[in-house]
Amino acid sequence: MTGNADLLIDVHGLNKSFGAKHVVRDLSLQVKRGEIYGFLGPNGSGKTTSIRMLCGLLRPDSGSGTCLGYDVITQTLEIKHHAGYMTQRFSLYEDLSIRENMDFVARMYGMKNRRAAVEASLEKLGLAERRDQLAGTLSGGWKQRLALAACMLHEPKLLLLDEPTAGVDPKARRDFWEELHALAASGISVLVSTHYMDEAERCHQLAYISYGTLLTRGTAHEVVAKQHLVTYLVSGADLYALAAHLKTLPGVKQVVVFGATLHVTGEDAARLNESMAALQKNGDYRVSLAEPSLEDVFIHLMDHAAEPFT
Amino acid sequence: MKRFSWSRFWGIAMKEFTQMRRDRLTFGMIVGIPVIQLILFGFAINSDPKHLPTALLSADNSQFARSIVSGLENSGYFHIVEHIAAQSEAEQLLAEGEVQFVVTIPENFSRKLLRGERPVLLLEADASDPAATSNALSALAVLSKTVLMRDLRGSLQQLAGAPDPIDIRIHRRYNPEGITQYNIVPGLTGVILTMTMILMTGLAMTRERERGTMESLLATPARPIEVMTGKIIPYIMVGLIQITIILLLARFLFEVPLLGNVFLLYGGVLLFIAANLMLGITFSTLARNQLQAMQMTFFFFLPSILLSGFMFPFRGMPRWAQAIGEALPLTHFLRMVRGILLKGNGLVEMLPHVWPIGLFMLAVLLLALKLYRETLD
Numbered sequence: 001m002t003g004n005a006d007l008l009i010d011v012h013g014l015n016k017s018f019g020a021k022h023v024v025r026d027l028s029l030q031v032k033r034g035e036i037y038g039f040l041g042p043n044g045s046g047k048t049t050s051i052r053m054l055c056g057l058l059r060p061d062s063g064s065g066t067c068l069g070y071d072v073i074t075q076t077l078e079i080k081h082h083a084g085y086m087t088q089r090f091s092l093y094e095d096l097s098i099r100e101n102m103d104f105v106a107r108m109y110g111m112k113n114r115r116a117a118v119e120a121s122l123e124k125l126g127l128a129e130r131r132d133q134l135a136g137t138l139s140g141g142w143k144q145r146l147a148l149a150a151c152m153l154h155e156p157k158l159l160l161l162d163e164p165t166a167g168v169d170p171k172a173r174r175d176f177w178e179e180l181h182a183l184a185a186s187g188i189s190v191l192v193s194t195h196y197m198d199e200a201e202r203c204h205q206l207a208y209i210s211y212g213t214l215l216t217r218g219t220a221h222e223v224v225a226k227q228h229l230v231t232y233l234v235s236g237a238d239l240y241a242l243a244a245h246l247k248t249l250p251g252v253k254q255v256v257v258f259g260a261t262l263h264v265t266g267e268d269a270a271r272l273n274e275s276m277a278a279l280q281k282n283g284d285y286r287v288s289l290a291e292p293s294l295e296d297v298f299i300h301l302m303d304h305a306a307e308p309f310t
Numbered sequence: 311m312k313r314f315s316w317s318r319f320w321g322i323a324m325k326e327f328t329q330m331r332r333d334r335l336t337f338g339m340i341v342g343i344p345v346i347q348l349i350l351f352g353f354a355i356n357s358d359p360k361h362l363p364t365a366l367l368s369a370d371n372s373q374f375a376r377s378i379v380s381g382l383e384n385s386g387y388f389h390i391v392e393h394i395a396a397q398s399e400a401e402q403l404l405a406e407g408e409v410q411f412v413v414t415i416p417e418n419f420s421r422k423l424l425r426g427e428r429p430v431l432l433l434e435a436d437a438s439d440p441a442a443t444s445n446a447l448s449a450l451a452v453l454s455k456t457v458l459m460r461d462l463r464g465s466l467q468q469l470a471g472a473p474d475p476i477d478i479r480i481h482r483r484y485n486p487e488g489i490t491q492y493n494i495v496p497g498l499t500g501v502i503l504t505m506t507m508i509l510m511t512g513l514a515m516t517r518e519r520e521r522g523t524m525e526s527l528l529a530t531p532a533r534p535i536e537v538m539t540g541k542i543i544p545y546i547m548v549g550l551i552q553i554t555i556i557l558l559l560a561r562f563l564f565e566v567p568l569l570g571n572v573f574l575l576y577g578g579v580l581l582f583i584a585a586n587l588m589l590g591i592t593f594s595t596l597a598r599n600q601l602q603a604m605q606m607t608f609f610f611f612l613p614s615i616l617l618s619g620f621m622f623p624f625r626g627m628p629r630w631a632q633a634i635g636e637a638l639p640l641t642h643f644l645r646m647v648r649g650i651l652l653k654g655n656g657l658v659e660m661l662p663h664v665w666p667i668g669l670f671m672l673a674v675l676l677l678a679l680k681l682y683r684e685t686l687d
Contacts, residue, residue: 052686055529056529056685057525057528057529057685057686058685058686058687059685059687076684076685077531080529080530080531081531085526085529087522087525087526087529089522089525090522091521091522091523091524091525091526092523092526093521093523094521105530108527108530108531108532109530109531110531150526151529
């Protein structure tokens with residue numbers, strides 16, 4: 001083992017290009033034992049590429065570091081042995097049954113107590129009754145359960161989950177996250193990419209990546225605080241016209257519709273306060289100061305990220 | 311709404327063209343298949359093979375014997391490559407397929423000729439492929455008369471006038487009745503195996519890639535050699551089932567003889583199956599989708615049929631085409647199987663055809679391992 005034993009992921013300056021496209025730039029990431037680390041960013045920001053580099057599926061062009069104490073460049077086989085990776089798209093065999101898929105995975109990891117481990121895992125994740133159902137006939141939520149069970153089968157110390165809950169209903173998502181927290185409590189580290197803000201808030205640590213560059217990181221609270229944003233909630237009649245009007249006011253950087261409420265956010269607190277005070281005086285609107293949400297922060301980050309391709 | 315819309319029609323046509331253009335390999339095949347294959351086969355295929363290798367067993371060194379030999383060579387069909395001294399050597403050369411013919415000029419050939427006793431000229435032909443020998447044999451019939459015409463002059467003129475101064479006896483070895491099935495059925499065995507084995511494994515890896523399961527597979531610690539050999543095993547079983555069906559049909563429906571050892575035959579078949587599967591896996595690592603894998607299979611399949619000696623006599627092809635043919639596993643498989651079935655060949659005669667298949671397999675395996683990517687790069 002090299003590096004800090006408590007850091008399951010410790011990489012510095014990872015770069016990856018596909019042709020002329022620089023997909024990941026100087027990525028540095030540290031994930032502690034028992035931590036759920038949320039990986040956020042818009043589509044095409046390099047989340048999947050980063051995760052693939054960590055689990056040995058892609059070779060970084062440059063950079064160094066360790067994953068589970070193994071070198072990410074030279075010891076990818078060891079990393080594969082000890083990490084669990086769940087792909088964004090369902091990638092088990094649709095023409096095999098649940099049990100056959102699990103059995104196959106168990107054999108790939110050369111597990112000694114294969115049968116028992118597969119049965120235990122099926123029971124634990126509530127897949128036992130469906131063991132003979134073909135994976136291809138499962139619904140999205142069940143597929144996701146199966147995929148999670150498969151990547152956990154060999155009892156990895158680190159889980160790399162690439163948008164595991166995409167296309168899964170809220171209840172299944174909640175169950176899934178409870179499972180993740182139980183795993184974290186038992187000392188397993190989880191790196192999970194997601195688009196969902198409620199999921200981001202459930203992570204111990206967050207990192208936000210855009211166009212391959214890591215823009216910010218920390219706890220949800222720290223990430224919000226670091227951006228020094230001020231957000232007002234505004235509601236009233238004719239929201240869309242109001243939103244268009246708000247965008248023209250001094251100090252307003254972004255206006256986002258959340259149901260019947262507008263989140264009005266800006267960096268310049270003084271000017272925004274002024275605009276909002278004026279709005280409250282002049283019209284029949286309800287205006288209140290609020291804590292900026294993660295979503296407000298991420299939309300802000302997304303809008304302000306330097307776009308390197310233009 | 312029911313009307314045919316030119317706009318939609320054109321939209322679909324344009325989309326197809328664009329997709330076709332993006333798929334470089336397919337585009338290459340569209341141009342490559344006609345050009346390469348036509349040029350290749352147009353020049354290579356010749357159903358009237360000449361200069362067939364012939365061994366000469368001559369016990370008579372007379373002027374007449376020499377005339378006959380030069381007459382044979384001048385006909386263009388026979389090319390004397392070996393001078394042998396014993397019948398056992400003749401047997402060996404024919405069994406190994408080294409020569410197509412053995413010409414035997416017996417002792418006292420010229421004396422008998424001069425006495426007008428019609429001496430025997432024995433021609434043994436490897437008739438396992440009737441097409442390869444038939445033209446040569448018909449050329450032989452007119453030969454005896456014309457060749458000896460010059461030598462039989464003066465007082466010998468009367469011999470030349472006789473119906474036939476020499477008695478040419480032709481032994482069609484291995485397939486005396488010239489039954490084409492004897493040649494075609496063993497050949498088809500190899501062709502069918504080539505086709506199915508390469509195609510099935512060719513799709514094996516591309517299927518994983520297309521269905522997205524490749525990513526999961528690569529995320530596991532599975533090594534390339536484990537994946538490849540593991541994927542081959544089930545198809546070896548498929549191949550063995552196929553060959554058993556083919557052999558049963560050959561034996562009982564087409565009544566092709568089985569003179570050699572069955573286990574030897576299965577041993578050879580096993581090697582051939584493995585070589586083809588290895589090639590399929592290699593195609594599979596190269597191709598990006600199943601269609602490309604299929605195209606590669608056909609690209610390989612055509613020369614296998616046409617240049618291996620299955621469809622046209624191997625010796626009828628020019629040297630360069632023979633060289634390509636020698637590299638193909640099917641060529642050696644055909645010689646091996648025909649040898650075992652029709653000639654009753656044993657292990658010794660079989661070995662010269664075994665190692666080229668083995669070598670082919672090894673080369674392809676190394677290539678596949680080199681091409682196999684353990685990452686998604």
